[in-house]
Amino acid sequence: QVQLVESGGGLVQAGGSLRLSCAASGRTFSRCQMGWFRQTPGKEREFLVAISWSGASTYYTDSVKGRFTISRDNAKNTVYLQMNSLKPEDTAVYYCAGAIINAFLPSLGARDYPYWGQGTQVTVSS
Numbered sequence: 562q563v564q565l566v567e568s569g570g571g572l573v574q575a576g577g578s579l580r581l582s583c584a585a586s587g588r589t590f591s592r593c594q595m596g597w598f599r600q601t602p603g604k605e606r607e608f609l610v611a612i613s614w615s616g617a618s619t620y621y622t623d624s625v626k627g628r629f630t631i632s633r634d635n636a637k638n639t640v641y642l643q644m645n646s647l648k649p650e651d652t653a654v655y656y657c658a659g660a661i662i663n664a665f666l667p668s669l670g671a672r673d674y675p676y677w678g679q680g681t682q683v684t685v686s687s
Contacts, residue, residue: 562588563659563676569679571657577685581642583657583678591635592661597642599653599683600670606671608658612640613665620667624669647685654680 569581573673583595596611601685610631619631633640640657660676666673 563589563593563602563661563674565657565659565678566621567655567657567678567681570683572684572686574685575649577647578643579647581638581644581681581683583642583653585594585638585640585659586684587638589661590638590659591604592663593659593676594662594665594669595631595633595640596658596660596674597629597631597640598658599651600656600680601653603646607653608670609660610642611646611665611667614662618665618667620665647683649685649687651683652685653683655683656680666677 562584566584597609600606611626612619612631614676616633628645630643657678659676660674
C-alpha cells in the first residue's frame with residue numbers, strides 16, 4: 562500500500578510559479594511510477610506527466626511540456642511538480658498517483674494508477 566498526500570497548491574497570478582509536493586508513506590514508493598493529473602469540474606481527470614520509479618525517465622503531455630517539471634526524491638519518499646509560466650487554464654485540482662510497475666509505461670491512464678492523493682487546488686488568476 563502507498564498513501565499519498567499532496568501539498569503546495571494555492572492562488573497565483575498568471576505567469577507565476579508553484580511547486581507541488583506529493584509525500585508518500587510505505588516502503589514501496591521507490592518501486593512506483595508516479596504521475597500527476599488534474600481535474601476541473603465536469604471534466605475527466607487529465608494526465609499531465611509521469612516519472613519512472615528511478616526518476617530516469619519522464620513523459621509530459623504537450624499542454625505542460627516546457628512549463629512543468631516532474632522530479633522525485635526516493636530518499637524522501639516525495640515527488641514534485643514544478644509549475645512555471647502558469648496560465649488561467651491551469652486552474653484545477655491537482656492529484657498525484659502511483660503504480661508499482663517494473664517498467665516505465667508513460668501511457669498509463671488514470672484507471673491504471675491504484676494509489677491517489679486527495680488533491681490540491683491550484684488557482685491561476687488572470
